[in-house]
Amino acid sequence: MKLYLDPGHGGTDPGAQGNGLNEKDVTLDIALKLRSILTNSYEDIEIKMSRSADITKSLSERTSEANNWGANYFLAIHINAAGGSAEGYEDYIYSGLSDSSTTAKYQEIIHGEVIKMNQLKDRGRKKANFHVLRESAMDALLSENGFIDNPNDAALMKQDSWRQAVAQGHANGIASAFNLKRKANNPPEPANPGTGTLYKVIAGSFQSRENANERVAFLGAKGIDAFVNPTIISGKTWYRVQAGAYSNCDNAEEQVAVLKQAGIADAFIAAENSSPAQVAAAVDSILGPTRLSAEQMNSFVKTVNPDALELGSFYQEFGEYYGIRGDIAFAQALHETNYFRFTGIVRSVQNNYAGIGATGADHPGASFADPKEGVLAQFQHLFAYASTAPLPPQYPLVDPRFQLVERGSAPKWTDLNGKWAVPGKTYGQSILDLYERMVNSTV
Structure with a gap:
């Protein structure tokens, strides 16, 4: 047809x-x-x-x-x-x-x-x-x-x-x-507006409509359809360039990959009409693609802590290398460090953004040589929990507790409850809730 x-x-x-x-x-x-x-x-x-x-x-x-x-x-x-x-x-x-x-x-x-x-x-x-x-x-x-x-x-x-x-x-x-046949593994759309989750693919967000129009023209020249969708965030109008909307998150991720191949490094997915439970269900796996850019991660933490270190690039880099959701790992670090303010037992000089080995005032946990090594250790620790595969060889093992983890015992963020943090009955949910706030505030 x-x-x-x-x-x-x-x-x-x-x-x-x-x-x-x-x-x-x-x-x-x-x-x-x-x-x-x-x-x-x-x-x-x-x-x-x-x-x-x-x-x-x-x-x-x-x-x-x-x-x-x-x-x-x-x-x-x-x-x-x-x-x-x-x-x-x-x-x-x-x-x-x-x-x-x-x-x-x-x-x-x-x-x-x-x-x-x-x-x-x-x-x-x-x-x-x-x-x-x-x-x-x-x-x-x-x-x-x-x-x-x-x-x-x-x-x-x-x-x-x-x-x-x-x-x-x-x-x-x-x-x-026209008696169209629905694709396999594609359930019917919700019968009423306001239900279900819509995954919008955003190919850039600008405070100038002219800049947004230029992005649309750039994408059009590469055969990618897009349009400008004004969005009000925290009282300000941002001109988002939307390049697709999908009921299936996997399809949205495929479109993000297409955009990144076209040179749009800041492409991301915005989930709408979703409850916290729906968002959690969509992103609960530790393994998966990083959807938010380094700039978006850094911008979010600075809305709470203007003096925060800009570590987003490390979370993006290691997320891609280990196949781990780097943006949610970033949310985990914010949860552990109180937005890099280090108001708990772990001190900033330790470069320990995941609280690895920290059990109390007398045991503040591991210390790492610099911020990049600290983020690397966090990803290796997550890899130990989420996968049974051998650790990829490019980076040295810096996680001091890697061998203590039961490999593959926590493929989901919520599986970390009672493992990464004790008792930590809602540890994973807290990370996902924080990640949802990141996505909803992303411009």
Whole structure:
């Protein structure tokens, strides 16, 4: 099935405007989310977008492209406006078609699925002589997803979870109308907005929208679709460059790897609509890729301790070498040292960021020659707990307690409870909670 996906307006044409929003931005975000859902979740679907960035494209260019490509279906995503009083959702097919046409049957199916998800008043299924409906050679639908100049509808449009739900509704409709087969090991998406976890791939975050636009253009030149998603963090607006959103964390990690190969070293994953338990379930394994960059780790600790050592590069380096989640190991060090303030029994001069061997005031634990060696010891100690494999040979063994660990006895962070710390009944959970705060505060 070949779907031509057309987010309305773009570039010099902002579309409808109201309540601080531009139609072109909302439609693009919904369309990109829709593409991610369909390509990640279903087999035998090809998607071509009229635009995947903020560019200008005429109506005739859009329909000609869809016709020449041989699309099976044309779906245009739009937002309405009507003076501020109107509200709700409606969709359109070409006015020259009968109610018994295949196009009308598709409209009925998609309309019903979108209404289940979008929290909008149902304004019904309609017909119109719109260019994209008239000039497209295939079945076509244009959806109008709320009124941008209505304060109630606009308040929903400003919520990322709502835009995700609208995309999901369209995806459910497309899948039902065209009998798409769900990919193996890909469970159905949540039935309602606000449930489940969405893993957004962020390819950079900037305080300048111009810089964010430059990153989008850079990625576009490398064949990677991305868009700017303004995000408010600690009262400040940051312009995140989003390069995908996935319901499966493994798929998000694959996209991060693609971005890093393209030269985007600061790519990371932001999990949304997740509870602490969901985050813990997604990241509880000690072994795995480091998602946050060194800069992001350093920035986070300095929000609490401005004088903290900048050790993020060591956690990134050793995380990659040992195959250990370096960003969560960094959270463990913050937990052990009180954000590198060393208010417990271990002193800063020991360079012991994991409390290795520390059992009390008379036994403050091991000391290491410098900060890098101290971080190395922490990773070797984690490797001993998480794996039964031989220690990789590049670095010398500096962990004095490596041989005392029951190898492979703690593959998860929560398995460290009562082992790394005694009694430590919630030791792993505390680390994961701290890591969640790191992710949620990451710009």
